[in-house]
Amino acid sequence: xxxxxxxxxxxxxxxxxxxxxxxxxxxxxxxxxxxxxxxxxxxxxxxxxxxxxxxxxxxxxxxxxxxxxxxxxxxxxxxxxxxxxxxxxxxxxxxxxxxxxxxxxxxxxxxxxxxxxxxxxxxxxxxxxxxxxxxxxxxxxxxxxxxxxxxxxxxxxxxxxxxxxxxxxxxxxxxxxxxxxxxxxxxxxxxxxxxxxxxxxxxxxxxxxxxxxxxxxxx
Ligand SMILES: [Zn+2]
Numbered sequence: 213x214x215x216x217x218x219x220x221x222x223x224x225x226x227x228x229x230x231x232x233x234x235x236x237x238x239x240x241x242x243x244x245x246x247x248x249x250x251x252x253x254x255x256x257x258x259x260x261x262x263x264x265x266x267x268x269x270x271x272x273x274x275x276x277x278x279x280x281x282x283x284x285x286x287x288x289x290x291x292x293x294x295x296x297x298x299x300x301x302x303x304x305x306x307x308x309x310x311x312x313x314x315x316x317x318x319x320x321x322x323x324x325x326x327x328x329x330x331x332x333x334x335x336x337x338x339x340x341x342x343x344x345x346x347x348x349x350x351x352x353x354x355x356x357x358x359x360x361x362x363x364x365x366x367x368x369x370x371x372x373x374x375x376x377x378x379x380x381x382x383x384x385x386x387x388x389x390x391x392x393x394x395x396x397x398x399x400x401x402x403x404x405x406x407x408x409x410x411x412x413x414x415x416x417x418x419x420x421x422x423x424x425x426x427x428x429x430x431x
Pocket of ligand 1: 282283284310361
């Protein structure tokens with residue numbers, strides 16, 4: 213879709229006249245009309261205002277010329293998973309799991325940006341995969357091939373200790389690298405999660421029920 217159609221569609225969805233939209237983003241009605249006729253496209257400042265007002269990324273306003281990808285985890289970005297700055301502006305470089313509240317959620321990603329960026333980070337991921345596969349092999353479990361960025365709030369299961377106490381190992385607000393491995397013929401899954409400090413392997417039933425800790429290892 214071209215910018216002119218995108219703006220027309222967003223405006224109509226909000227049931228605004230050209231005049232009303234013009235007021236919201238401090239331009240004339242004629243300017244809106246020219247965008248929608250395809251004669252001009254909004255300048256960058258106005259694109260920012262339109263992005264905030266319609267809650268869509270600038271990439272979407274421009275007719276999605278690029279397939280945006282999170283620079284940290286490689287996830288494809290859509291308006292629904294693009295990160296935002298604290299002021300509400302889209303940050304079209306990262307997904308919302310890797311970057312939120314104006315900062316990276318992954319401490320290790322922050323460090324890797326400083327020492328060499330995505331290539332160093334990929335090396336780190338490979339390193340973690342190797343370490344996991346050694347542990348998984350010892351436990352007689354399938355190998356892992358790929359790690360994703362996972363939000364602590366999704367995977368922070370509560371494990372029951374032999375003495376009856378319950379314990380969580382993760383931080384809801386942090387992100388981890390991890391994955392889920394299916395066990396053929398069994399109704400339990402294997403979940404793995406790691407950061408720079410530790411590796412964790414657990415098993416659980418559907419929806420994380422009855423979780424059991426298999427391995428927790430400091431790196
Ligand atoms: Zn990401």
